[in-house]
Amino acid sequence: MFLRRYLSTPSVLRENLIKELQLRGLIAQISKPEKWLVEKLQSRDNGNNNKVKLYCGVDPTAKSLHLGNLVPLMVLLNFYVRGHSVVTLVGGATGRVGDPSGRITERSEMATDIRANNIEAISEQLVRFFKNGKKYYERKNKHNTVEFGEHILKDNYSWWKEVKMLDFLAQYGRHIRVQAMLSRDSVTSRLANQGSLGFNEFTYQILQAYDFFHLYKEHNVSIQVGGNDQWGNITAGLDLIGRLEPKSKELPAFAVTTPLLSTANGEKFGKSAGNAVFIDPEINTPFEIFQFFYNTEDADIARFLQIFTLLPRGKIQSIVADHLRSPHLRKGQNILAKEVTELLHGVDASNEAEEVSNVLFGKLKRHEKLDASRLIELCSKARILQHANKSENLIDLLARLTNDSKSAAKRKISQGSIYLHSDQIKVSESLTNWDPYLIDNKVLLMKIGKQKTFVIEMK
Numbered sequence: 001m002f003l004r005r006y007l008s009t010p011s012v013l014r015e016n017l018i019k020e021l022q023l024r025g026l027i028a029q030i031s032k033p034e035k036w037l038v039e040k041l042q043s044r045d046n047g048n049n050n051k052v053k054l055y056c057g058v059d060p061t062a063k064s065l066h067l068g069n070l071v072p073l074m075v076l077l078n079f080y081v082r083g084h085s086v087v088t089l090v091g092g093a094t095g096r097v098g099d100p101s102g103r104i105t106e107r108s109e110m111a112t113d114i115r116a117n118n119i120e121a122i123s124e125q126l127v128r129f130f131k132n133g134k135k136y137y138e139r140k141n142k143h144n145t146v147e148f149g150e151h152i153l154k155d156n157y158s159w160w161k162e163v164k165m166l167d168f169l170a171q172y173g174r175h176i177r178v179q180a181m182l183s184r185d186s187v188t189s190r191l192a193n194q195g196s197l198g199f200n201e202f203t204y205q206i207l208q209a210y211d212f213f214h215l216y217k218e219h220n221v222s223i224q225v226g227g228n229d230q231w232g233n234i235t236a237g238l239d240l241i242g243r244l245e246p247k248s249k250e251l252p253a254f255a256v257t258t259p260l261l262s263t264a265n266g267e268k269f270g271k272s273a274g275n276a277v278f279i280d281p282e283i284n285t286p287f288e289i290f291q292f293f294y295n296t297e298d299a300d301i302a303r304f305l306q307i308f309t310l311l312p313r314g315k316i317q318s319i320v321a322d323h324l325r326s327p328h329l330r331k332g333q334n335i336l337a338k339e340v341t342e343l344l345h346g347v348d349a350s351n352e353a354e355e356v357s358n359v360l361f362g363k364l365k366r367h368e369k370l371d372a373s374r375l376i377e378l379c380s381k382a383r384i385l386q387h388a389n390k391s392e393n394l395i396d397l398l399a400r401l402t403n404d405s406k407s408a409a410k411r412k413i414s415q416g417s418i419y420l421h422s423d424q425i426k427v428s429e430s431l432t433n434w435d436p437y438l439i440d441n442k443v444l445l446m447k448i449g450k451q452k453t454f455v456i457e458m459k
């Protein structure tokens with residue numbers, strides 16, 4: 001019986017989860033005693049029912065989660081598809097105070113109605129992320145029975161609204177040590193850089209510490225996951241749990257942090273740095289998510305596949321090996337882009353994004369039949385459809401699309417770098433009638449230079 005169950009378990013479940021996450025590059029730090037956690041998860045992986053509960057929080061400082069936030073959420077997803085329950089927390093209370101971690105300047109105050117909208121939008125995204133993640137994993141593991149955990153959504157305002165300041169100080173104040181608070185990176189780095197730090201931001205760590213304590217005490221949530229900038233806040237929670245909860249001897253609590261995803265010049269990818277790619281399709285379309293990953297450097301393909309997908313590591317190795325045999329075909333980037341778009345927005349959105357990308361980046365076969373209505377539909381969804389009037393001449397259209405001068409447009413034409421219908425027809429300045437080049441008499445594909453193709457609806 002046990003053997004049968006073991007054999008029908010996806011191979012990925014049989015590896016120790018912590019080791020698996022480390023190999024996937026998803027772990028920066030784990031608090032001690034790491035061995036306890038590894039052994040507990042090992043016994044679950046061996047078929048025992050040893051589940052853990054873990055949580056990750058996000059403050060409602062924007063209307064949407066972004067790709068950086070997905071890194072710790074992918075840790076939760078890896079646990080969830082192995083039957084562990086995960087809690088995601090929206091910081092309705094903490095969002096009012098402002099986390100100083102990883103920031104050199106103070107946060108400005110946010111209007112109450114904007115915060116309320118953000119809480120609602122982020123809560124929906126968190127629910128959708130685990131719903132889509134479940135479907136995604138089921139599609140990839142059709143032949144195995146998978147046991148998912150539970151996803152629970154919380155807003156920390158639901159307990160903070162009951163807490164009275166005097167009671168809190170009397171009951172917990174002595175257990176929160178100022179020396180430890182002063183030594184947290186978020187505080188020392190701000191003060192060292194002569195940045196100002198209000199009492200609100202200084203006390204933020206207490207709020208997050210108490211959240212962990214509350215979830216541990218009331219719901220046995222014993223692991224908190226966050227990006228590595230959250231280490232101080234999470235370990236503040238461990239201190240409080242260790243001081244106040246007798247059961248922490250048998251059920252130790254843990255901090256698990258992920259590396260921070262950064263840009264090529266080392267900046268944390270996120271809202272504060274202003275370089276975030278959001279998962280809300282109203283802000284960044286599925287096509288833009290696809291495009292973001294399609295532009296991954298060769299050296300990052302394996303890393304991103306390990307972090308942002310649930311593909312087994314063996315499969316990732318073979319994808320990368322295949323990619324490196326002919327990197328110019330961008331097969332690795334294409335698989336990465338498809339997988340992440342599918343995980344976030346579903347199979348249809350992912351296929352559509354790939355279709356648009358094939359049109360834009362010249363992967364059309366010479367005689368491939370294109371349907372103008374479908375092009376219009378897909379490209380307007382991707383928000384890249386251009387419009388022109390058939391009476392507009394080539395030079396004006398070109399100058400408008402490239403946001404450049406007419407003389408620059410003329411130069412491009414004389415250099416022979418403008419093609420119609422992707423790269424099939426080189427354009428000369430004498431072109432006056434668009435009709436012979438239109439798809440179904442409606443759509444023009446114009447490629448400018450080596451890279452970019454414009455899809456233009458002609459009226």
Ligand SMILES: Nc1ncnc2c1ncn2[C@@H]1O[C@H](COP(=O)(O)OP(=O)(O)OP(=O)(O)O)[C@@H](O)[C@H]1O
Pocket residue numbers: 057058059060061067068069070071072099225226227228229230258259260261262268269270271272273
């Ligand atoms: N670039 C990133 N890489 C990995 N984790 C990240 C990244 N950005 C945010 N996170 C993590 O996502 C979680 C939620 O972060 P948060 O809502 O503060 O986002 P943020 O972009 O860091 O926001 P802000 O810039 O306003 O601080 C935290 O655990 C944080 O460490």
Ligand SMILES: N[C@@H](Cc1ccc(O)cc1)C(=O)O
Pocket residue numbers: 056057058059089091094099156207208211212230233
């Ligand atoms: N401090 C976290 C969000 C958070 C809030 C409350 C928590 O209990 C946990 C995490 C961040 O800014 O990224």
